[in-house]
Amino acid sequence: MHAHLFVPCLVEDCQPEAAEAVVAVLEHLNVEVRHPAGQTCCGQLAYKTGDLKNARRLAARYLDVFAAPGPVVCPSGSCAKMVRTYPALFAPGTSEHSRALDLAMRTFEFCEFVAGLPGADSLGAELATRACYHGSCQLQDQTDDGAEAPRKLLRGVRGLTLVEAERPDRCCGFGGIFSLQFTAVSEALVEDKCREILALEPDILVSAEPSCLMNISGHLARLGRPLPALHVAQVLAAGLKKETPPWK
Amino acid sequence: MEVTTRHFRQSSARACRDVNLRAVLDHTTRYFQSKRQASLETFEGRDAHFARARAARLNALSRLPELLEQLEANAIAAGTIVHWAADAAEARAIIVGIAKAASARVIVKGKSMVTEEVALNPALEETGAEVWETDLGEFIVQLAGEPPSHIIAPAVHKSRQDVVELFAEKLNLHGESIPELTLLARRALREKFLSADMGVTGANMAVAETGSVILVENEGNIRMSTTCPRVHVALMSLEKVVATMEDAADLLRVLPRSATGQRMSSYVSVLTGPRGEGETDGAREMHLVILDNGRSEVLADPVLREALACFRCGACLNVCPVYQTIGGHAYGWIYSGPIGTLLSSLLLPRSETRDLPFGCTLCGACKRTCPLSIDHPKLMLALRERTAGGGGNPIGAAHALLARHPLAYRMAVGAARAVDPRLDLLARLPGLPGLSRFVDSRRPPELKTPFTARRRKKTQKERS
Amino acid sequence: MSGAATESRAAILATLRKGVAAAPFAVPAPPARPASVSVTDSVSGDAWERLAAVLAPLEVRLRMAGTRAEAAKHVADIARERHASTYTRWDTALDGLGLDEALSSLTRLAPGCCQELAQADLGLALAHGALIESGSMVLVAAPGQHRAASLLPPASVILVPRRALLPDVSYLPALLVRHSVNGKLPACLNLITGPSSTADIELVLVRGVHGPGVLDLVGLDWDD
Numbered sequence: 022m023h024a025h026l027f028v029p030c031l032v033e034d035c036q037p038e039a040a041e042a043v044v045a046v047l048e049h050l051n052v053e054v055r056h057p058a059g060q061t062c063c064g065q066l067a068y069k070t071g072d073l074k075n076a077r078r079l080a081a082r083y084l085d086v087f088a089a090p091g092p093v094v095c096p097s098g099s100c101a102k103m104v105r106t107y108p109a110l111f112a113p114g115t116s117e118h119s120r121a122l123d124l125a126m127r128t129f130e131f132c133e134f135v136a137g138l139p140g141a142d143s144l145g146a147e148l149a150t151r152a153c154y155h156g157s158c159q160l161q162d163q164t165d166d167g168a169e170a171p172r173k174l175l176r177g178v179r180g181l182t183l184v185e186a187e188r189p190d191r192c193c194g195f196g197g198i199f200s201l202q203f204t205a206v207s208e209a210l211v212e213d214k215c216r217e218i219l220a221l222e223p224d225i226l227v228s229a230e231p232s233c234l235m236n237i238s239g240h241l242a243r244l245g246r247p248l249p250a251l252h253v254a255q256v257l258a259a260g261l262k263k264e265t266p267p268w269k
Numbered sequence: 270m271e272v273t274t275r276h277f278r279q280s281s282a283r284a285c286r287d288v289n290l291r292a293v294l295d296h297t298t299r300y301f302q303s304k305r306q307a308s309l310e311t312f313e314g315r316d317a318h319f320a321r322a323r324a325a326r327l328n329a330l331s332r333l334p335e336l337l338e339q340l341e342a343n344a345i346a347a348g349t350i351v352h353w354a355a356d357a358a359e360a361r362a363i364i365v366g367i368a369k370a371a372s373a374r375v376i377v378k379g380k381s382m383v384t385e386e387v388a389l390n391p392a393l394e395e396t397g398a399e400v401w402e403t404d405l406g407e408f409i410v411q412l413a414g415e416p417p418s419h420i421i422a423p424a425v426h427k428s429r430q431d432v433v434e435l436f437a438e439k440l441n442l443h444g445e446s447i448p449e450l451t452l453l454a455r456r457a458l459r460e461k462f463l464s465a466d467m468g469v470t471g472a473n474m475a476v477a478e479t480g481s482v483i484l485v486e487n488e489g490n491i492r493m494s495t496t497c498p499r500v501h502v503a504l505m506s507l508e509k510v511v512a513t514m515e516d517a518a519d520l521l522r523v524l525p526r527s528a529t530g531q532r533m534s535s536y537v538s539v540l541t542g543p544r545g546e547g548e549t550d551g552a553r554e555m556h557l558v559i560l561d562n563g564r565s566e567v568l569a570d571p572v573l574r575e576a577l578a579c580f581r582c583g584a585c586l587n588v589c590p591v592y593q594t595i596g597g598h599a600y601g602w603i604y605s606g607p608i609g610t611l612l613s614s615l616l617l618p619r620s621e622t623r624d625l626p627f628g629c630t631l632c633g634a635c636k637r638t639c640p641l642s643i644d645h646p647k648l649m650l651a652l653r654e655r656t657a658g659g660g661g662n663p664i665g666a667a668h669a670l671l672a673r674h675p676l677a678y679r680m681a682v683g684a685a686r687a688v689d690p691r692l693d694l695l696a697r698l699p700g701l702p703g704l705s706r707f708v709d710s711r712r713p714p715e716l717k718t719p720f721t722a723r724r725r726k727k728t729q730k731e732r733s
Numbered sequence: 734m735s736g737a738a739t740e741s742r743a744a745i746l747a748t749l750r751k752g753v754a755a756a757p758f759a760v761p762a763p764p765a766r767p768a769s770v771s772v773t774d775s776v777s778g779d780a781w782e783r784l785a786a787v788l789a790p791l792e793v794r795l796r797m798a799g800t801r802a803e804a805a806k807h808v809a810d811i812a813r814e815r816h817a818s819t820y821t822r823w824d825t826a827l828d829g830l831g832l833d834e835a836l837s838s839l840t841r842l843a844p845g846c847c848q849e850l851a852q853a854d855l856g857l858a859l860a861h862g863a864l865i866e867s868g869s870m871v872l873v874a875a876p877g878q879h880r881a882a883s884l885l886p887p888a889s890v891i892l893v894p895r896r897a898l899l900p901d902v903s904y905l906p907a908l909l910v911r912h913s914v915n916g917k918l919p920a921c922l923n924l925i926t927g928p929s930s931t932a933d934i935e936l937v938l939v940r941g942v943h944g945p946g947v948l949d950l951v952g953l954d955w956d957d
Contacts, residue, residue, distance in 0.1 A: 028720050028721075030672075031714070032720065033719050033720050033721065034682050034686075034716050034717065034719050034720075035714035035715065035716060035717060036714070036717075037717055037718065037719055037720035037723055040720040040724075041720065041723065041724075044724075056721070056724060058675075059675045060675075060721075061671070061672040061673075061675050061678045062668065062669070062672035062678075064669070064672075066664075066665045066668055066669070067665050067666075067668070067669040068650070069631060069650065069653070069665075070653065070657060070662040070665040071650065071652075071653030071654040071655070071656055071657030072654075072657055072662070072665055072666060072669065073654050073657075075665070075666065075669035075670075075673075076669075078669070078673055079669060079672055079673065082672075082673060158630070158632035158633055158634065159632075161632075161633060161637060162633055190634075191590055191632075191634070192590045192630045192632035192634070194590065194630060195630065196629070196630030196631055196632070197631075198627065198662055198664075198665065199627065199628070199629065199630045199631075200703075200707055201664070201701075201703030201704055201706075201707060202278060202624070202627050202628075202703055203278060203281055203282075203591075203627070203628050204282070204703055204706040204707060204710075205281065205282035205285040205286070206281050206282070206285055206591055206594050206595060206628070207630075207707075208285075208710045209285045209291075209594045210590050210591075210594060210630075211710070211711070235711070235714050236711060238712075239708075239710075239711025239712045239713060239714065240710055240711045242711070242712035243709075243710055243711060243712055296936070297936060300936050313767060314766075314767030317763075317764045317765070317766065317767050318766075318767065320763050320764050321763040321764065321766060323763075324760060324761065324762070324763035325763075327758060327760045328760050330758065331753065331757075331758030331760050332753075333749050333752075333753065334746045334749040334750045334753065337745075337746065337749070338746065347917070347918065347920075352738060353738055353741045353742035353745055354741060355741040355744060355745060359738075359741060363738070403943065404933070405931045405933040405934070405942055406931075406933035406934075409933065409934070422932070422933060422936070423933070424933055424934070425933075425936070427934070428935060429934055429935050429937075432934055447934045447935060447937045447939060448939050450934060451931060451934065451939040451941075451942050454942070455941070455942055455943060458943065459851065459943070462847070462943075463847050463848050463851055479909070479918055481918065487929070487930050487931060488929055488930070488931050488942045488943045488944065489884060489929040489942065489943035489944025489945075490942070490943040492880070492884050492923065492943075492944060493884065493943050493944075495921075496847065496880045496881060496884060497847040497881075507745065507749075513906070514905060514906035514909060515903075515906050517905070518902050518903050518904075518905040518906060519766070519903075521902050521905070521924075522901070522902055522903075531926070532787070532866065532867035532868065532926070533864075533867035533868070533869045533902065533924060533926040534926065535925070535926055535927050535928065535929055535930055535944070536923060536924070536925060536926075536929070536944065537869075537923065537924035537926075538921060538922075538923050539905075539909065539921070539922040539923075539924075540920065540921055541918040541919065541920055541921075542918075542920050543920060544874075544920050544921075545874075545875065545876070545914075545917075545919070545920045546876070547875075547876030547877075548874060548875065548876055548879070548920065549844040549845055549846075549876075549879050549881075550844070550846075550847060550850075550874075550879050550880050550881050551874060551880055551920055551921055559745075561741075561745045561748075565745050565748035565749045565752065566748060566752070567752075568748070568749055568752030568753060568756075569751060569752035569755040569756055570756070571756040574752070574756075
């Protein structure tokens, strides 16, 4: 079996370790990972600022980038969700529309994809850590299985204590363009989130959404209470090696 | 009230800094959420009831013109006088006309968002009449000269001490405890009910097949307003009509649970015409004013019209992280929270509301909570698109331009990495105020060796 | 209707018609309404007990009467507990229960204008329906069945005949039809679920803001 790796722009340049971990976990589960060239941005930023023209252009690019058949796996709930939105960007009956439907059907958020693979229940990962999981609101729109997949995978890691903030699914206040236009509200929300997370005294912060990780860990750093902020894939990959790396 | 939606960004920032407000909002929204949650846990067949409620609302919207005509005909047959108001000014003129014809000197009002929407009170006061809000929360905000801040609990932003001082100052009534204050309001308003010539209410729904108006409340002030005064005027925004009493019953099963966690609100009144012959109370004259005020235009938009399905339970406000943080007033008009953002954007001039749909993280908590499954984020995006009008935010547009050209994109990121790997400087370039503020409170991520380069290196190593 | 109003009516309807035509709705058929728990469903317990259980959190007490005399005695007890010296009640609907005799030490106020009835300490009315699922009393206004009786006095008593017991609010349309006179719907039907209440100041629950602060029910548990 093979899968195409869809690397979100934030992961490509700011958290490449997450994508490396995705490769490690998939290969451990005997999935051959291909990495199509030409990836930049899926169009989410344009789409969420109301710039449909650019969103459509970028979506059309990605239809080409991921034209080859086979599942597409992405370590970001919001980017995977964006690809699932592609069909709405093209008129029904056009070839783009049918290709968008096809791509949406075979695009998966990393955790939901892994949880559905044979062997996922017995990964054998082991990591002694107290992990605070942030269930990004961007994963909530998936099926219940999809939203629960990260928790399921983390619970399968021996030695890992899974804790969740008081309001686990509450938005961390990022919201892309929102955080730039409504800075004060965004800050108030990330403050709430950090307070609730710190109250749990975790060793690490884990999420399946890179943008939430960036937002929350960035504020924790400014508070002088930094925490390693990891994608679920990084925790699994470390657990497979059975050693806690010097998290960066 | 004055519309200040165009200052949404500034007023939301101001609200964030109000520590007392934040505490009140935290308490309020948690209170409503827990009440609602507890009630839904024991709600047998919840999903089916929700789906029926949604169908009842959508069915009504799909047949709106026909149902309104049917409502009108049946209301007239029941003895109700029906009026049509294209906009707020017409609604005011109609109701002022009714008040004048009835020589109304004292007018009592039940809680109604739509009477706030058309700014009815000042117009009625100009006739020389006393106008009293009679819902306790509305009464408090009326005395304070403020607009309501929550659909269900208009005065949640006021503390007991605020009310103590307000009653002393405005009414010369002195009480300390909350039950005492409530009793003072009861006595003061009881007098008004008994001397009122006219009662004005909104309408939670109206039933086309019977011509009935349905009013839902907990205090009894709406029953008082429709029982004691000679004249009752119900102002209804046109989307509130439903086809049948059966549909209304389906909605009544869901509305109180979703709003306050009650199985049924304390009082539901089904009013069909003025008092019958031989009855000793109830209004002798009943008016139904059907208000458009921009809604009919929305019906042609296949995405945005879903906002008209809302029956104002307020549940989306309580779960919205933005509302939880800034409260209702910051939105700049009577409607607040996720549904308020949508309604204000649809009913007010576009130039006034450009920022509203961007004051949302698109987290979807509203959509997951809405008993009618209104997809607020989807509508929010449609409004953003309408606002952007083809163009986008400058940062977004620049990013999109680069993203269309992978080589240029890589070069841009490479250049950034060379000069500012910690992204501390770029974010502070002039012209990007949001970004610099962002990095003030979040340490920006580092630009690292990209994944693609790492992978290439690894593959080469494995090959050699 | 004035000229301007006629114009608005036509314009509103025309815009709505245009909107529906421009983008027709596809409304999916709703699922069937979940079946009501019937009044006689013994598995769910005795209907009266179920009603009492729903009403308990609302601080509404249901007293059961097996005979008319018992009902009258309950009403007299309630009047005493509420320190009532005046009352108002529905006419024909409540005649024959001996209520006036039971309340002979009180002054009965005749129905009429609200100002006078506002002096009553106690109001007596009859439930035309009692919705077990929500604990709602259904009261239909008619001559001799004044709305104020369950609204103005600080203490409200509703007598609930056994035949009034119904599963839930899905019976609302049928109740309206049943109480229509010559095809004309009653001008006012109320669902009353507990006493008047508010939580508008600091979300603290207070009973009895504009309507009655206390509601007592008397179950008339016989066939009639």
